[in-house]
Amino acid sequence: MGIIVNLDVMMAKRKISAGELAERIGITPANLSILKNNKAKAIRFSTLEALCRELKCQPGDILEFSDDNETE
Amino acid sequence: MDWNKDKSVMLSRVCIVVFAILLAAADIGAYWLVSWFMGVSRTLGGLRDGYLLLTTVYSCSVFAWILLVNLWKLLANIQRGMPFETSSVNYLRVSSWCCAGVCTICLLSTLYYTPLILVSIASGFMALIVRIIKNVFEQAIAMKTELDYTV
Numbered sequence: 001m002g003i004i005v006n007l008d009v010m011m012a013k014r015k016i017s018a019g020e021l022a023e024r025i026g027i028t029p030a031n032l033s034i035l036k037n038n039k040a041k042a043i044r045f046s047t048l049e050a051l052c053r054e055l056k057c058q059p060g061d062i063l064e065f066s067d068d069n070e071t072e
Numbered sequence: 073m074d075w076n077k078d079k080s081v082m083l084s085r086v087c088i089v090v091f092a093i094l095l096a097a098a099d100i101g102a103y104w105l106v107s108w109f110m111g112v113s114r115t116l117g118g119l120r121d122g123y124l125l126l127t128t129v130y131s132c133s134v135f136a137w138i139l140l141v142n143l144w145k146l147l148a149n150i151q152r153g154m155p156f157e158t159s160s161v162n163y164l165r166v167s168s169w170c171c172a173g174v175c176t177i178c179l180l181s182t183l184y185y186t187p188l189i190l191v192s193i194a195s196g197f198m199a200l201i202v203r204i205i206k207n208v209f210e211q212a213i214a215m216k217t218e219l220d221y222t223v
Contacts, residue, residue, distance in 0.1 A: 027223060031223045032223070034221060034223055035223045039221060040221050040222065040223045041217075041218045041221040041222060042218065042221070042222040042223075043222070043223050044222065044223065047223050
């Protein structure tokens, strides 16, 4: 799995909708959906910064590393 | 004249049409073309050489038609603003194999007419160039996909 994006968890904790968050951080809802569904191949520092600012959290709260070999 | 990329693609399309017309003319008039060439050539002579040359011309023509169709489709992708698609790589791959096909046919044809080695080398070199362009396209598509999924 590699890097897991726990954006939906943080969004639920902060009670914020995808549309509202996308508008606040200045990305399209489609791109936020890509990020939320773990489809993204990379994330810009500027996007991560905006997410942390709006969700009042640390990058580690949004991103998580999962070792594939450990689970096998 | 205000030159832009659309006009450049259009020029390429016109060139393909011109080549298609020339190829069609060569296909239709191949018999007379070969007869004339047999007349002026010092090394070629006899019915056997004539038929062999005609076979070479027609078999190369098949590859040339496939090549032109693929280039036309590639230009259509470019005109739609989507050159970096998997289909473009396929078109370039087929084009490269067409050049390699002509290279092989001409190489075999040197058994009866040695100067065809020049055509064989030229088309072999062209196959190599198109193949490298195909590799570049493959890399560009991978980079584009990554960029598309960078948020």
